[in-house]
Amino acid sequence: MPELLSALPTLALFALLGYGLGSIPFGIVIARLMGLGDLRQIGSGNIGATNVLRTGNKPAAAATLILDSGKGAIAVLLARLMAPEDAVQLAGLAAFLGHCFPVWLAFKGGKGVATFLGLLLALAWPVGIAACLSWLAGAALTRISSAAALVAAASSILWAWLFAPAAIVLCAALAAIVYWRHAANIQRILKGTEPKIGKK
Numbered sequence: 001m002p003e004l005l006s007a008l009p010t011l012a013l014f015a016l017l018g019y020g021l022g023s024i025p026f027g028i029v030i031a032r033l034m035g036l037g038d039l040r041q042i043g044s045g046n047i048g049a050t051n052v053l054r055t056g057n058k059p060a061a062a063a064t065l066i067l068d069s070g071k072g073a074i075a076v077l078l079a080r081l082m083a084p085e086d087a088v089q090l091a092g093l094a095a096f097l098g099h100c101f102p103v104w105l106a107f108k109g110g111k112g113v114a115t116f117l118g119l120l121l122a123l124a125w126p127v128g129i130a131a132c133l134s135w136l137a138g139a140a141l142t143r144i145s146s147a148a149a150l151v152a153a154a155s156s157i158l159w160a161w162l163f164a165p166a167a168i169v170l171c172a173a174l175a176a177i178v179y180w181r182h183a184a185n186i187q188r189i190l191k192g193t194e195p196k197i198g199k200k
Contacts, residue, residue, distance in 0.1 A: 002085035002166045010087055018075040018091035022098025022115055025105060026067035027052050034060050043195075048110040050145040050197070068110070069118030071095055076122035089170045092119035096174060100181060111181040113149040116174055120156060124164035127171070131156045143196045146185035153178035 006014075027047040031039040036055045039047055043054035049068060053061035072095045079091035099115040101107040117135065121128030134155040138148030153175040160171040179186070188194035 002089060004086050005084040006087045010083055011090055014075075014079045014083055014087040014091040015094040017078065018094030019098040021071045021075045022095030023102035023104060023109070024067075024071060024098075025102055025109065026071070027064045027110065028105075030060050030063050030067070031055070036060060046110055047105070048112075049114055053197070054195075065114050068099065068114035069121070071099070072115035072117075072119030073122035076119050080122075085166065088123065089167065092123055093170060093173065095119055096177070100177065111146075111149070112174075112178060113145075113152070116156075116178060117152065120167075120171070123170075124160070124167050126163040127156060127159045127167060130159040130163070134159075139197060144189065144194050145197050146182050146194060147189055149178060150182060150186070 025047050027049065028039050031037060031042075031052060034057060036042070036052070036057055039045075039051060039055075043051045045051070049061045049065035052064045055061075072092060075091045075095035076088055079088040083091075096112050096115050096119060098109075100109045100112045102109045113135075117128060117132055120131050131152045135148045135152035138151030139145065142148065156171040157168060157175055160167040185194055
């Protein structure tokens with residue numbers, strides 16, 4: 001954990017900033033703008049890039065991936081410009097929670113993988129790159145997005161230990177939430193019924 005240096009009002013400010021950025025449901029916005037319908041009524045009902053890809057619209061899925069990861073990165077970078085590292089990590093965590101539990105959608109959001117990877121890239125780029133490569137390796141081996149996400153989340157703790165020890169606690173907390181949010185996916189993986197990447 002980073003040393004606690006920020007005053008409580010500062011921490012509260014960047015927590016709100018991070019949550020606000022993270023809670024923007026880009027998947028829903030892009031799906032509507034591109035005439036794909038209500039994303040919550042498509043595929044798994046998830047608001048992330050993987051479910052957008054199930055519509056068959058790859059540009060929409062790519063845009064969702066970039067924006068969902070970008071909001072995590074922006075929350076971290078804005079905090080880093082103005083506050084100590086404790087506020088930076090809190091902003092990243094809040095952005096992740098905002099994506100998973102957005103107030104605008106009755107706290108029913110996405111699973112946070114893109115936001116998780118984006119905030120890690122901004123927080124400690126070696127950890128972020130290693131986690132992204134772990135996701136790619138998991139996807140290549142399994143062809144299952146959720147399995148790749150679980151690999152990336154678990155491995156991020158190792159990468160933080162190697163490259164950014166101050167981020168270990170944050171990575172462990174994020175990984176735990178990723179696993180919790182993927183509980184149903186884990187059950188389907190074990191049963192062999194989890195959809196493959198790109199399946200409509």
